[in-house]
Amino acid sequence: MRNRGKQQRIFNRLPIFLIGSLVVLCLFASCSASHGGAVHISLDRAQEREAGPLSPDLDLEIASYDLTLYGPERTTLVMERTLSAEVQQTTFDTLPTGSWKLRVQAKNAEGKIVRSLGYDSTLRDRLISFEVRRGEVSVVDCTLVPYWVGEGELSLSLDWSLASRDLLSTKPALAVSITPLSEVASLQDVIIATPQGGYTITGQEAGDALSVELSPEDGIFLGGRALQLALSVLPAGLYEVSIELLTEASSVRLWKGVRFASVMDEGTTSLDISLLDPNLQTGSIAIPIEEHLDPLEVSFTSTTPSTLYPGQKGEFTVAVTGQGSDSSLSYAWYVNGEKVESESETETETEGDSETESDEVFPEILLYRFTEAGQYTITSSVTEEDSVGNLTNWGMAQWELTVEQGEVD
Helix, strand or coil: CHHHHHHHHHHHHHHHHHHHHHHHHHHHHHHHCCCCEEEEEEEEHHHCCCCCCCCCCCCCCCCEEEEEEECCCCCCCEEEEEEECCCCEEEEEEECCEEEEEEEEEECCCCCEEEEECCECCCCECCEEEEECCCCEEEEEEEEEECCCCEEEEEEEEECCCCCCCCCCCCCEEEEEEEECCCCCCCCCCEEEEEECCEEEEEEEECCCEEEEEEECCCCCCCCCEEEEEEEEEECEEEEEEEEEECCCCCCEEEEEEEEEEECCCCEEEEEEECCCHHHCCCCCCCCCCCCCCCCEEEEEEEECCCECCCCEEEEEEEEECCCCCCEEEEEEEECCEEECCCCEEEEEEECCEEEEEEECCCCEEEEECCCCEEEEEEEEEEEECCCCCEEEEEEEEEEEEECCCCCC
């Protein structure tokens, strides 16, 4: 069924492709007879996904595209054009020859920018450059990425009202770490508040990540098994959010989970976490996600062995679909919310009469040795970057398993 749908989409786009090719050919003939050139601009709709894994409360549906062309340095020529969301390509003809720059901004119905070209470190802006030559048609393919510019808010709500009072009889201490996965401005000016729950911020440190420690003001009371943490003036970007619950007296970990959130300018991203049983150590988080995007499809394709015991190593493999062209993938692995590195797998290679050992690490495979029996959640997080390092998409998958009591034979 999926292949049939894919074929249908290709069939539907075929007339557009043929028309576009005809336009380019006609323009080539026209430019050959003139003193200027032309540029044919194509928007990569496959990458026009409206947000990250957890969306802010903004209208992220693209309504139009604003294109701006900046002429060669010897001129002050600026050309603008607005396209509807359904249009995939356009052409500017009779352009002066030389080096041009292009800006593309995708906007919602209210005119707010939600996607744009990626940041070019050489041009120091979200632009792309191209050459216009006499009698030729330059073809420019544009890939749009999330417009992570400006500042937004992140609202973190934690509710443990369903957890057994025998397991969590007093308010826990919390440690929250927010790590940017995309390029963001400084985290030094982020404002943190606890509008609900009776908690005090006892530690705050901003560097490559933002770390916050919270302690309860008093013991648990009726209706007090919840906490709200509000972060404002947070630079727009994609973030890894790690939450850890600790016993207040001994700082023993009760539970740890990890999730990911997209923060955009003037928007609030809400992360709602409900803990059913922190003693299970599963790292499960219930999050209502309102998505308007097609994220990377990450799935576990192999988990071995089928039964695990303490001291045994498990092997977990994921496959990723939906990756764009000319992009690269980065993998991160978590066990019960704790980021881990895969163990290397030693292989013996024979060359002539000698044998050598090499340690190979495959990013899509996790090799992990379990030291204790219990419930575990394996999380694989995959990010996609374009050819110049802009983060364009994300996806994740989780696998629940039990390490049995007993010893390996």
